[in-house]
Amino acid sequence: MRKTAVITGAGRRFGFELAKALLTEGYQLFAHYNSSRDGIDELEALGAQGVQADFTNIDSIQAMVRTISSATDSVDLLVNNASCFFDNETVDNDNNALAAVFQVHGMAPYLLISGLQRQLSHSGNGLVINITDIYADRPSTDYIAYCAAKAGLANMTQAFAKSLAPSVRVNAIQPGPILFLPEHDKEHRMQVLDETPLRVEGGLEPMIETVRFLRDNPFITGESIKVDGGRGLMI
Incomplete structure (x- = not known):
């Protein structure tokens, strides 16, 4: 039977490449995006269903949960990948940015896991993967709110793993320097690699694998698995 996956933040970088990989494997795929459709048109051309949702809005x-629930009785894989990355200065001067950090990394995954629990259980081998961060364990003082939100998602991973067992498994991946931003x-790249x-x-x-x-x-x-080239040992 055809498997079903839901990926948040599917339009770019890891979410986009994972979506393409799963489509190649024959998955029915729900590809979440917020305001930008970059990448979504390509995924839809490959057979995905784009689903728009603003994760700062309950x-x-x-x-989004209703859309997916009405389209399928079973979800085999939910990947909570959507993210926003703001430093201290940004969140200190923009309350909306501060709220978004906790809404995108905490509220949205909670509501998606809870809202799709029946579909995940129905699959017989439902799996949730939360994308956290190596800084969830050892926070950066430059990104305090972001690190705290990711740490909350890491804790949520363990809590849901206990509460949803044995019908649904819940794990996390902690990425490190997998793909630099433009x-x-x-100088920044060399510094990071020197510390990895x-x-x-x-x-x-490596993330897809x-x-x-x-x-x-x-x-x-x-469980949380670091995919970071060992960088978590150095921070």
């Missing part, structure tokens, strides 16, 4: 998240200059034991930019394939590993190993729940 009604919008609940509408605004990262050469494996000294390479990981790319997105970790999703497959968690999917294909039925005896793992409540």
Whole structure:
């Protein structure tokens, strides 16, 4: 039977590449996006169903849950990948940015996991993967709110793993320097790589392979796996 996946933040970077990989494997895919449709048209052309939702709005998240619930009785994989990344100065001067950090990384995953619990349980091997961060364990003082929100998502991972077992497994992936942003200059990149034991930019394939590993190993729940080239050892 065809498997079903839901990916939040599916229009770019890891979410986009994971979505393409799962579509290639034959999944029915719900690809979430907020305001930008970058990448979504391509995913829809490959067979995905785009689902718009503003994760700072409870009604919008609940509408997304209703859309998915009305379209399928079963969800095999939910990947909470959507993110917003603001430093202290930004959230200190913009209350909306501060609220968004906790809404996108906390409220939205909570509502999606709770709202799709029946579909996840119905699959017989439902899996939730939350994308957290290596800084959830050792926070950066430059991104206090972001790190706190990701730490909350890490805690939520363990709590849902306990409460939804045995019908649904819940795990997390903690990425490190997998793919630099365009605004990262050469000096920044070299500094990060110098502080990473494996000294390479990981790319997105190791993240995708970790999703497959968690999917294909039925005896793992409540775990967080670092995919960071060892950088978590150094921060």
